[in-house]
Amino acid sequence: MNYLTRRLLTFPLVMFGVSVLVFVAIRLVPGDAITAMLGTEAGLLTPEQKAALASYFGLDQSWWVQYARWIAGVFSGDLGLSVTYGKPVLDVILDRFPLTLQLALMAMVIALGTGLPLGVFAATRNGKAADLGVRILAMIGQSTPSFVVGLLLIYFLSVGFGVLPAMGQFVPLWQDPLTNLGQMILPAITLGFAFTASVTRISRSAMLDVLSDDYVRTARAKGAPARRVIWRHALPNALIPVVTLSGVEFGYLLGGAVLVEQIYALPGLGRLVLEAILQRDYALVQGTVLFIAFNFLLVNLLVDLAYVALDPRIRLGGN
Amino acid sequence: MTSLLRVSNLRVAFGKPPVQKEIVHGVSFDIPAGQTLAIVGESGSGKSVTALSVNRLVDYGGGRITSGEILYTRADGSVLDLVTAPETTLEKIRGAEISMIFQEPMTSLNPVLTIGTQVEEAFRLHRGLTGAQARKAAKDALDRVRISDAERRLSYCPHQFSGGMLQRVMIAIALACNPRLLIADEPTTALDVTVQAQIMALLAELKRETGMGMIFITHDLGLVAGIADQVLVMQGGEAVEQGPLDAVLDNPQHPYTRHLLSAVPHFTSGRSVRTDHDRSAAAGKPVPALNVQDLVVRFPMRGGFLKPSPGAVHAVDGVDFDLMPGETLAVVGESGCGKSTTARAILGLVQPTRGTLAVHGKDGTAGHVVQMVFQNPYASLNPRLSIESILAEPVTAAGHRVDAAVRQRMAMLLDRVGLPQDSLKRYPHEFSGGQRQRLCIARALMLNPSVVVLDEAVSALDVSVQAKVLELLIDLQREFGLSYLFVSHDMAVVERIAHRVAVLYAGQVVEIGRAADVLGTPRHSYTRRLIDAVPHIDRRRLDYALDTRQVPSLVRPRGFEPSPVAWVSHGPDHLSRTEA
Numbered sequence: 001m002n003y004l005t006r007r008l009l010t011f012p013l014v015m016f017g018v019s020v021l022v023f024v025a026i027r028l029v030p031g032d033a034i035t036a037m038l039g040t041e042a043g044l045l046t047p048e049q050k051a052a053l054a055s056y057f058g059l060d061q062s063w064w065v066q067y068a069r070w071i072a073g074v075f076s077g078d079l080g081l082s083v084t085y086g087k088p089v090l091d092v093i094l095d096r097f098p099l100t101l102q103l104a105l106m107a108m109v110i111a112l113g114t115g116l117p118l119g120v121f122a123a124t125r126n127g128k129a130a131d132l133g134v135r136i137l138a139m140i141g142q143s144t145p146s147f148v149v150g151l152l153l154i155y156f157l158s159v160g161f162g163v164l165p166a167m168g169q170f171v172p173l174w175q176d177p178l179t180n181l182g183q184m185i186l187p188a189i190t191l192g193f194a195f196t197a198s199v200t201r202i203s204r205s206a207m208l209d210v211l212s213d214d215y216v217r218t219a220r221a222k223g224a225p226a227r228r229v230i231w232r233h234a235l236p237n238a239l240i241p242v243v244t245l246s247g248v249e250f251g252y253l254l255g256g257a258v259l260v261e262q263i264y265a266l267p268g269l270g271r272l273v274l275e276a277i278l279q280r281d282y283a284l285v286q287g288t289v290l291f292i293a294f295n296f297l298l299v300n301l302l303v304d305l306a307y308v309a310l311d312p313r314i315r316l317g318g319n
Numbered sequence: 320m321t322s323l324l325r326v327s328n329l330r331v332a333f334g335k336p337p338v339q340k341e342i343v344h345g346v347s348f349d350i351p352a353g354q355t356l357a358i359v360g361e362s363g364s365g366k367s368v369t370a371l372s373v374n375r376l377v378d379y380g381g382g383r384i385t386s387g388e389i390l391y392t393r394a395d396g397s398v399l400d401l402v403t404a405p406e407t408t409l410e411k412i413r414g415a416e417i418s419m420i421f422q423e424p425m426t427s428l429n430p431v432l433t434i435g436t437q438v439e440e441a442f443r444l445h446r447g448l449t450g451a452q453a454r455k456a457a458k459d460a461l462d463r464v465r466i467s468d469a470e471r472r473l474s475y476c477p478h479q480f481s482g483g484m485l486q487r488v489m490i491a492i493a494l495a496c497n498p499r500l501l502i503a504d505e506p507t508t509a510l511d512v513t514v515q516a517q518i519m520a521l522l523a524e525l526k527r528e529t530g531m532g533m534i535f536i537t538h539d540l541g542l543v544a545g546i547a548d549q550v551l552v553m554q555g556g557e558a559v560e561q562g563p564l565d566a567v568l569d570n571p572q573h574p575y576t577r578h579l580l581s582a583v584p585h586f587t588s589g590r591s592v593r594t595d596h597d598r599s600a601a602a603g604k605p606v607p608a609l610n611v612q613d614l615v616v617r618f619p620m621r622g623g624f625l626k627p628s629p630g631a632v633h634a635v636d637g638v639d640f641d642l643m644p645g646e647t648l649a650v651v652g653e654s655g656c657g658k659s660t661t662a663r664a665i666l667g668l669v670q671p672t673r674g675t676l677a678v679h680g681k682d683g684t685a686g687h688v689v690q691m692v693f694q695n696p697y698a699s700l701n702p703r704l705s706i707e708s709i710l711a712e713p714v715t716a717a718g719h720r721v722d723a724a725v726r727q728r729m730a731m732l733l734d735r736v737g738l739p740q741d742s743l744k745r746y747p748h749e750f751s752g753g754q755r756q757r758l759c760i761a762r763a764l765m766l767n768p769s770v771v772v773l774d775e776a777v778s779a780l781d782v783s784v785q786a787k788v789l790e791l792l793i794d795l796q797r798e799f800g801l802s803y804l805f806v807s808h809d810m811a812v813v814e815r816i817a818h819r820v821a822v823l824y825a826g827q828v829v830e831i832g833r834a835a836d837v838l839g840t841p842r843h844s845y846t847r848r849l850i851d852a853v854p855h856i857d858r859r860r861l862d863y864a865l866d867t868r869q870v871p872s873l874v875r876p877r878g879f880e881p882s883p884v885a886w887v888s889h890g891p892d893h894l895s896r897t898e899a
Contacts, residue, residue, distance in 0.1 A: 214426040220376055221421075222492065223414030223444050226406075236431045311431055312476040 007304060011297055018293040019074075019286070023067055026277070026285045035280075057083055059282070070286060079290070080283030084275065089287035092272065096256075097291075100269040102173060103260075104253035106188035107195055108246060115199025116242065122200070123207035124230060134200060141197025150190040150263040157186065170267055187264045191257050195249050202245050206238035213237070239310055247303030251296040321392060323352040323500060323532045324373065329387035331368050331377060341385070342368050344556045350500070350549070352392075355526065355533040357547035357564075359540060359579070361781040365556035366536050370502050373534065374417045375401060375409050391417070394499065415445040418493035422505040424485035428477040434461075434488055435473030441495035460491040464521060482654075483514035487521065494525055501526075502534045507542065511653035511808065516852035519545060538782055540579060541586070541811075541854030544568060552576045568856055583782040584789070586811040586853045589839030595797070596818045598643050599891060606680045607641035608802040609665070609689070609770045614638040614674035616660050620874070630876045634660040636826035637881055638674075642770065645796065647803040649817035649834070651810065651849070655873065657826040658806045662772045665804065666691050678770065690763040694775035696755035700747040706758060707743040713765045725765075732761040735798070736791060753784035757791065764799065772804045777812055789815050810853045814838055819892070822846045826873055827881065832893030842887070842895040 045053075054060045058069060058080075073080055079089035122134035173180045210216065211234055219233040256270025269288060276284035307314045331343040343365040350356050360366040371377040372384055389401040393416065401409070413419075421427045428437060438457035442448040448456055454473065461469035464487040477485060486506060493501060503522065507515035523546060526533060535546055543550055544564070551561040552575065560573040571577045616635040619628050635657040642648045650658045664671045666689060678688050690713070693699040700709055710729045711721045719725070733742055736757040738750075747755060756776065763771050773792070777785040793816060796803060807813050813820060813834070820837040822830040822845065830843040841847045885897040 214421060214423055215429040217376060217379065218419075218421065218427045218489070218492075219429070219440075220379060221374065221413055221419040222441055223410045223412070224440065225410050233429055233432075237429070312433075313430055313478045 004304075007301060011301070014297060015290070015293060019071065019290055020067075022286050022289040023063075023070070026280070026282050027063065029277075029280065031280050057081060057283070070283070074290065079287035082276075082281055082284040082287075084279045084281045084284060089283050092284065093269070093288055093291050096267055096269050096272050098172065099170070099266060100254060100256050102184060103188055103191060103257065103266070103268060104250055106184060107192035107253055108250050110188055110192035111195035111199045111249070112242075112246065115196040116203050118196075119200045119203030120207050120230060120235065120238075122204045123211060124226075126208060126211075131204075134204070138197040138200040138204075142194055142201070144193065145259075146190055146194060146257070147259050147263055149193045150187070150260055153186050153190060154263070170265075183264075183266075187257075187260050187266060190263070191253065191260050195253075198245060198249070199242060203238060203242050206241045207234060210234045210238045236310065240307060243303055243306050243310065247299055247306075251299040254295040254299065255292040321352060322349050322390075323354075323392055324350045324534075325388075325390040326369075326373070327388050327390075329369065329372060329389065330385045331365075331372050331382050332385045333380075333382050342382070342556050343372070345387070346551075346553070346556075346558045347387075348549075348551050348558070348561060350532050350534065352499070352532055353526075353530045354548045355535055355546055356549045356551060357535045357537060357543040358551045358553060359537060359543055360553035361538055361783065363555075364553040366553045367504055369553070370419075370504055370534055370536050373401065373500075373502060374413050374419060375404070376413075376419070391500075411445075414441055414493075414498075415496045416498055417500045417502065418496075418498040419502040419504065420486070420489045420493045420506045423509050424482050424489050425477075425509070427489055428485055430477055433474050433476055434480070438473070438488065438492055438495065441492050445496045456495070460495050461488070463494070463525075464488070464491045466491070481514075482510055483517060486510060486514075486518050490518070490521060490525070494529070494531075497529055498531055500532045500534070502536075504536045505538070506535075508538070512810070513653060513848055513852045515542075515854070519854075522546065539854060540568070540583065541856050541858075544856045544859050545854055552579070564859065568859075578783060580856070582786045584786060584809075584811040584815045585856055586814055586850075588850070589814065589835045589837070592814055592834040592838065593647070593793070593816070593818055596643075596646050598646065598818075605643060607677075608644045608646075608679060609642040609804065610675075610677040610680075611641070611661075611665065612639050612675045612677075614661065614664055614676070615672045616657070616664050616669055617672045628877065630874055630879065632873050633826050633875050633879070633881075634873060635664065635671075637884070638823070638826075638828055640821055640828065640831060642802045642804060644769065644802055645800050646818050647796065647805050647816050649805045649807060649813040649820045650823055651807055651813055651820060652823035653808060653849070656823040657873075658808075658823050659774055661823070662691070662774045662804060662806045665689060666772060688768050689770045689772060690766065690768040691772045691774065692756070692759045692763050692776045695779050696752055696759055697779070699759055700755055702747050704746075705743065706745055706747070709747070709758065710743075710762055710765055713762060717766055728765065729761075732764055735795065736761045751784075752780055753788060756780060756788055760788075760791070760795070764795070764801075767799075768801070770802045770804065772806070774806045775808070776805070778807065778809060785812060786815075792816060810838065810850060822849065827884075827896070830893075830895040832890070836890055836893040840889070842889050842893070844898060846895070 051060065058066060061069070070080060077090065079093070081087070082089050082092050085092050118134050118138075122131045125131045170183060171179045216229060216234050219229045224233065254269075256268045256273060258270035258274055260266070261268040261270045269292065273285065273288050273292075275281075276288060326349070327347045328345045329343055329347065330341060330345055332339045332341040334340050346365075346369055348356060358366045358369060368377060368382060371380065371382070373389055375384075377384070384402050387402065391399050391401050391412075393399055399408070401412075404412075428434070435454065435457050438460050439448075439453040442453045442456045446456070457473055458469045461472065466472060466484060466487055480488065506522070507518050510518065519542065522533070525531075535543070537543060547564050549561065550564055550567040552559050552567065552573065554575045560567060560571065560576045567576060568580070571580055614635055615633075615637055617631040617633050619631045621628060638657070638661055640648060650661060652658045660669060663669045665676060675682065704712070707729065710732070711725065714721055714725050729743065730740060733740060738754060738757055738761075742750075742758075747758070750758065776792075777788050780788060789812065792803065795801060803816070805813065805816055817834040819832060820834045821828050822837065822843065824845045830837055830841065830846045837846065838850065841850050886894045887897055888894055
């Protein structure tokens with residue numbers, strides 16, 4: 001069977017598995033949505049009123065019926081009603097998603113834009129001082145938690161020098177791009193920090209492997225200048241592990257970055273999931289997790305397609 | 320005659336000063352324009368490092384030229400010392416004036432770029448061609464090395480070519496700008512013998528055509544005889560002997576050259592086969608140690624979604640033979656002919672599609688009467704196990720306990736294969752390639768087998784070590800009455816060890832019989848082609864005829880069955896398949 005067909009067939013299977021897992025998991029958490037929604041006021045409601053609310057949100061049905069209703073809704077584009085927001089789950093998600101997508105893209109551009117050249121640079125100076133420097137930086141980058149990076153950036157850049165705004169009301173990109181980018185650049189750097197470090201490390205080691213390959217020697221024997229040997233002959237062969245890493249990382253980033261969104265007070269998907277769980281907003285948790293899983297799978301599918309474009313030996317055909 | 324390249328007192332070292340290790344200790348040679356110098360030596364002799372120093376590629380492998388001169392006469396008559404030349408000058412010379420081809424064509428081309436891009440690059444870099452002009456030049460370059468359908472193949476990637484074709488592509492790239500010197504570093508070692516003949520023919524022809532000089536690096540003196548004008552023999556980083564071809568081959572002065580010429584198996588067309596076993600002399604009709612009938616191994620190809628399989632790869636397609644006690648049957652053929660699959664099927668490592676195997680008249684190869692020695696002694700010993708554990712492995716695998724008798728057998732076998740008794744507590748990395756292969760042989764003999772399958776058992780070893788391991792195998796065969804199934808592509812080695820030879824081609828036996836008959840008077844056209852392609856020290860400065868035939872595909876449609884075999888008998892024990 002065709003590789004791509006196989007991937008496409010596993011897609012719904014994984015989605016089904018995720019839907020069951022999240023559906024069961026959220027219901028195993030103690031507490032219920034109505035109590036969480038009303039907080040202390042829940043005590044003021046009569047059992048009848050509570051039951052009416054539960055019935056309004058469909059929470060009085062058996063698990064089976066709830067699951068079936070939910071899945072049937074998903075197929076018609078209806079992820080249910082959020083108890084917390086009183087709006088359709090999909091609307092809530094689509095409100096938050098652009099910010100998360102923008103953040104993820106910016107972080108990835110930062111990571112690939114600095115990590116890849118740094119890794120290649122270090123590989124070409126293997127064992128020299130410059131290489132050691134890059135490796136130490138990468139090690140620091142990978143081992144520093146993002147909240148530390150975030151707080152340091154805020155402390156120095158926003159509070160110390162006042163270069164960039166630390167917080168404030170979030171402005172979407174299409175309303176005021178400059179203000180938006182000013183707000184987003186620090187979170188993106190924070191998020192891309194460890195990502196950059198991993199890209200640096202992996203591209204360095206992939207380049208080192210490739211630079212000792214026979215065809216690189218062939219390119220040199222042809223008289224290709226050093227720059228051409230590195231960028232034209234070696235780098236395309238070293239990209240596969242970098243693409244794999246970037247795909248996985250990007251997939252994670254699309255699920256929202258809880259810590260970074262929290263530090264910079266950004267209304268992204270990460271915070272949405274956190275709120276939804278704290279509020280026992282079943283429909284919202286289910287909807288966001290399903291949405292995140294879908295994105296993750298989609299990105300990985302694109303990564304597989306990228307492999308084919310990068311390496312002609314990987315064919316989509318069966319044999 | 321003016322010299323093209325004059326190397327004097329070249330010293331090359333690897334590593335940084337405190338731990339610097341000198342690999343080449345003062346080598347000098349001189350190549351007149353249009354002449355070929357062969358550098359001969361075994362692995363670690365420094366021959367490749369010497370060659371890589373000439374175009375200074377050694378710099379990129381961590382090496383450094385510590386002293387000496389490499390004087391190269393450029394086309395305009397000026398002389399340049401390549402040792403001190405700046406990198407920018409070297410880039411202009413590499414690929415344009417001094418080109419290089421390498422040992423492994425499969426890995427020497429960039430897997431993600433098309434052949435066209437890679438051939439064009441030479442023209443783009445040194446001739447300033449672009450676009451359609453570069454493409455036209457690339458097509459012509461492929462035509463020159465006889466790659467058919469060049470126009471279309473320019474857009475192929477390396478994995479779509481066979482090894483022989485890739486090496487021709489490499490030659491096309493190397494010769495793109497009509498270099499004045501070509502460095503060929505073991506260009507045919509990774510290739511089959513008939514493909515090797517193609518490449519040698521091509522090199523000889525192009526050399527005549529262009530008048531370029533050549534440095535030809537090899538471990539095979541037979542190849543040297545065919546192409547070189549001068550020979551330089553290297554051992555341990557030093558040039559131990561150098562001179563004109565005939566002088567070195569006919570009147571070697573240095574003991575190492577003499578050793579290479581005498582100890583190393585050279586092919587002699589069946590004149591040096593073994594005569595210590597004669598199956599017709601045995602009284603009555605003895606039971607064969609191994610009998611194989613109609614062995615068929617097919618690997619079905621996967622069909623598409625809901626589509627039936629389009630066919631199967633017929634790796635082995637109806638092979639019959641028997642092997643008498645104390646006899647060696649060599650199975651020879653080129654890559655993809657099914658010789659290794661045959662060996663693996665006999666050991667039960669692949670499931671035969673059909674066919675019967677009988678050991679000493681009993682069906683199946685169960686029990687431990689058949690053992691195997693593999694090609695690569697570096698990969699076939701677990702680096703984390705001591706030699707004692709390695710030798711104990713077959714015993715425990717067979718469900719026996721390692722007791723005093725087993726230990727005694729270990730000691731005895733170590734002694735027989737010529738390794739010291741204290742080896743038991745040591746680990747594989749402490750042994751050389753030849754010693755490791757001796758360990759593999761000892762391991763194969765632990766269970767006292769009657770048949771040993773040797774799959775290219777000496778191919779990975781240096782030529783002079785090969786001879787010693789072959790001797791050991793022959794001694795052990797006599798002592799323990801072993802039967803060998805010796806799978807090999809190397810005719811010279813086969814000639815030294817085989818009593819009988821079976822020639823495999825496209826999964827079928829095309830000729831089988833006594834070694835002297837098959838190697839001396841081959842009857843099947845394929846056997847003749849195979850034997851003609853074997854390099855030979857007596858075939859000097861050959862005009863090779865270029866033969867670009869490809870091995871046929873083994874993929875057959877569903878339900879395909881080979882036509883029944885018709886054999887022609889050429890003597891008491893010599894059969895060949897009839898040809899269409």
